[in-house]
Structure formats: structure tokens, C-alpha cells
Amino acid sequence: DAGVTQTPRHEVAEKGQTIILKCEPVSGHNDLFWYRQTKIQGLELLSYFRSKSLMEDGGAFKDRFKAEMLNSSFSTLKIQPTEPKDSAVYLCASSFWGGDAETLYFGSGTRLTVL
């Protein structure tokens, strides 16, 4: 079975650009999460979807970060405009609520560098 797939693995952007990160959750999963990972802050929740409905969006990230679920098998995270402080690893995770609900399955992440 395919796990969570994230593309691209690496992204380099100039300050002010718009970038879009992509995520394909595990097939059949109905919960999807976006996290940002940095050495200082660790893992911070950006967005949480249940069955494509936005359940939670990290308050501090609202203004320039927008996550969407176009369908149950695809999600995007748009950062517009990018700033150097956005340099981090962006992780997508999915799980099935109602079954093995406690386990989040993470992708390998997208490493974003903003110059």
C-alpha cells in the first residue's frame, strides 16, 4: 500500500513568490493534516481536514498559508507570499478516524528554502 506522498521533496523560492506543496494521503483515510517542522519550534499544526472539511487552521498561519482539499485523495498547501522565515520542512499526515484512529501516517516532507 502506498503511504502518504508529498511533492516536491525540495523547493527553493525567492522571497515574495507563491509556492504550492502537494500531498496525497493514504487511500481511504479521511483525516488529513499539515504540519510545519523547524528545529526551534518542532512540529506546529497548520491545518486539519476531516472528510475534506476544514476542522482547524493554525491561527498564527492564517494570513499567508492556505490549505485545500480538492478531493479526498489530494491536498495542497499554498504559501503566498513566501518569506525567509517560512524556511522549514512541511509535513503532511493522514489517518482514518473510526478505525485505527490514533495512528498518524506522515509523508517524508517537503523541505522549503526561501531566499
Place this chain on the structure above:
Amino acid sequence: GDSVIQMQGQVTLSENDFLFINCTYSTTGYPTLFWYVQYSGEGPQLLLQVTTANNKGSSRGFEATYDKGTTSFHLQKTSVQEIDSAVYYCAMRENYNVLYFGSGTKLTVEP
């Protein structure tokens, strides 16, 4: 608000040493607690979980104890190996399926 605190940012041990990583949490509810492990170049993966307070969880030689009285959730292993080198995250779930993570502890095990 809800939070998870890991004070140890880095731990360096030798093979066969005893591992103990401290984690404390703060919540008004009845959380499920987790330890996730992240190897280099990969996303975090579940190591173990404990649903009920004052219970233990174990997996792959690791053990964690959930102490509601002290609001702590420690991870330990009797004898670490080089392959255990990774970043370990304590996490808490209370509402829905959202996990709140600690800042992580980077474990380096030297041969």
C-alpha cells in the same frame, strides 16, 4: 491551552546505556499520549501510545509510563543501540484526532 513540553533537546549515549526522556503535558481533559520517532530523511512514525492514565505502553524495547498525577509521560529503554539514533517526539491527543507535539529530543547513540 493544551501543551506538551520536552526539555531535553539532545541526548548522547553509548550503546547499551539506559535511555530516559522526560515529557510533561498540560490539558484540562483526558488525553491519549504518544511517542513518535523520526529517522533522518523520513517523516515521524508512531512508536507507542497509551490511552489510559497510569498505564504503560511498550514497543520495540521502548516503554512509556503515563502518570496523570504528575502529568508526565516518560520514554525509556534499558539498552539503546546505534540504530535507535533518531528524534523522539512526545505527543498528546485530546479533541478530534489532532496531535500536539513536543519540541523533540534528538538521540545520538555512539558505538
